[in-house]
Amino acid sequence: MTRNYTIDFFKCLAIFGVVCIHTHTFRDTAVPFGNGEMWAFIIDTIARFSVPFFFAASGYLFAMKLERTDDTFAYFKRYTGKLIGLLAAWFAFYWIYDFIKMLTASTGTMNEQKAELTTYFQDTLQWRTLLDGISYTQFQLWFMFALIFSIIIIYTAYRLRILKLTLLAGLVLNLIGLLGQSYGPLFHVTMEETTRNGIYFGLFYTALGACFGLYEKQIIEKARAIRTRTVGMIIVAGFALQLLERYILHYGLDLPQGEYLISTIPLTVSLLLFTLKARHIGKHRYVSMVAKNVVGIYLIHTLWRSIFDQALDQSNITQTFAWGLLYAPILYAVSLLSYVGLQYTKGKLSDPTVPRQAKTRTALRPSNSLIK
Template identity: 25%
Template sequence: MQFKHARIDSIDAMRVLAMLAVIQIHSPWYSRVNVTSLNTATIADQFARFAVPFFFVISGYLWASRSSAVGDYWPRSVAISKRVILIFFFWSFIYAIGPSLYLIRQEGLNSFLANILSVVYPFDPIRFLSAVLEGTKNHLWFLPALAIAALISGALLARGRELTLFVLATLLFAVGLAGSAYADAPYGFTSDFNFRNGPFFSLIMFASGYAIHRYGQGLALLPIGIGLAAGGFTLQLFETTWIHRQWGTPLLHDYIVGTYFFGLGMSMIALSNTRYLRVKALSSVGPLILGVYASHYYFVEHVRWLEQTVENPYLRGPAYLAVVFLLSLGTSFMLAQWRGTKQFVT
C-alpha cells in the first residue's frame, strides 16, 4: 500500500491486482485448496501469494524514496508507523463492534468483559502477543508488521547500519521459515506463535524495497522482475511439494523461500512503470486500496450468499471477487469523502 506519496500508475494498477489476490485468499473457495496435492485451487492460492510481499516491498521503496534524499530515515519511520498504527486501531475497533454487541446481547456485559480480560488473564504471552500483532481481525496483521519493519529499518539506517539491516532481515526470515513452513524439518521447530506476524516476514520485504531504490537505479527492472517472478513462483510450487513429500507438511503456507523472489519480482515489474500496467481504469482506484484492504474482510464474511445464488462454478469465483472488491471500494470511497475518516482509507 502507498502512504502519501506521488502516484505511479503502474504501482497503483498492480496494487489493484494484488488486492484481488488477497480477496481470493480470503474467499470461501480458499477452503477447497488441497493440502496434499497441487490441484487448480492450490495453484491459484500459490499465485495469489505475491500480493502481501508486493505491498511490503513497495512500501519500503516509497519510504526510501522520501527518506534517502535528506537522510531522515528515523523521523519518517516514526511518522509512517504512527499513521499505520492509528489505522490499525481504527479498523480493529470497527471489526470489534459487531461481535462485541452480539456477545453483550446474547450473554450479557459480564461475558463481554470476561472476554476482554482473557487476553491478559490468565496471562499467556503468545496469546497476548498475537492479539497485539493481529488486532480484532486476522488480516490486520499487515499493519503492525509494516510499522515494525519501518521502525527497525529507520533505526538501523539512521546509524549507517545498512549491512546490519540486511543481515537481521535475512536471519529473521530464516527463523520465520524454521518456525512455520519448515517446522517439520529436522532444523525446524514448532510454536504457537504465527511467524507471519511481526518482522519475520515484513522486514526482508521492506528492506528489499529500500535496496531496489538504493541500488536499482539503471537496472532493467521489467525483464529482471519477470524473471524473478516466474522463477519465484516455480520455486514456490516446487518447494511446497518438496516439503510435503519430505516431511508430510501441508501445502498451505503464508510464505516460503520462493514467495520472497515471487513478491520481489512482481514489485520490480510494477516499479518498471511498464506501459502494460499504466491502465487508468486500474490505477485510478489505487489510492483507495488501503481502505479496500482494511474493509474487505467484512464483505468476505457477508457475501457468501453468492455460493447459492451463482450456480455456475466457473462464474462463482470471479463474481465473488468482483462483488467483494466493489463493495469494499465503495466503502473506501465513501469514507474518503469525510475529513475525519479519509486518513483511514487513503
C-alpha cells in the first residue's frame, strides 16, 4: 500500500483549525463585512473537524503499524511510552509556567494569592486530571490524556479481536457524551463532569480510525464504485451540515455552543474515506514538514497564545480586523518555527557532532505518524 500523503494534508488543515479555535478568530474584532461574532462562529464550527480527525488519524496509523509489526506489544509500549513522555514533559513545563505566572502577575491580597495557589494545587491533584487535564495554559493537553487512554483501549481490543465492538461502544458513549456538550440542555440533562475526554470523545474517533486502518483493503474494495469527486462533495455537505446543526442549536434553540456534534461523525467518516481514495494530495515537502511537527505545534501554541495575550492585553490592536486576520497565522508560524528550533537544539545537544545539513534533512523527512 502506498504512503498516504492526504492524511498529512488534512493534518495541516486540522492544526490550523485548532489554532483558529483557540485564538477565537474575529470574535472581538470589527470586520468590514457582517459582524465578527458570526464570522467567529462560522470559523470555529468548521474547525471542529480538527480534533476528531487527529484522533481518527492516530487510530488509523496505529492500527496500520500493528498490522505490519511482528511484535505488536513492543510497538505498543514504544508508542505509548513516547506519548506519556511528551505529556509528562509538557505538563511539568506548563505547570511551572502557570505557577510562576500566578506568583508574578497576581495583584490580590496575600490571602487571595494563597487561595489561588491552593486551588491550583487542588486542581492538579484531582484524579480527573488523568482523564481531562487541567484548565490553565496547558488546557490543550487533555487531548494527550485522551489519546493515551484511547490507544490503550484500542490495543487491548485489537489483541482480543473486538475492535468492531469497541467502535460500537465508543459510538454509544459519544452519543451519551453529547448530553454533556451540545444536547444536554435540550433534554434537560445535566452532566457534572466534562465529556470532552477519552471516554466520551476520543475513544470513538480513535476506534473509527483504527477500523479504517485494520480493514483498509475491504473498505477500498467496497467503495471502489464511489467516485473521489463524490466523496469530496459529501465532505463539503458534511461541513455545511455541521454548521447548520450548530447554528440551530445555538441561535435557534439558544443552547450553549458545544465542542462536538452528531454531524461530526459522518464528516469524519467521509474525510477518512477520502484519504483512502485520494492518497497523494499532500505530496509536498512543506506539507510533510508541517505534518511531522503537528503534535509540537499543538503542544506549544498555547504558550505563545498566553505570551501574546499578556503582551497585548491593553493594546487596541487586538480589536482590529488586521489582527483578527493575522493572529492565527502568526501564532501558527511562531509555534511551528519555535518547535522545529527546539527539536534542532535538542538534537544538537544530544549529538553535537552531527553536521547541520544532515540534521536539517532529518527534520524535514516525511512522516505520517502523529507521534514520532
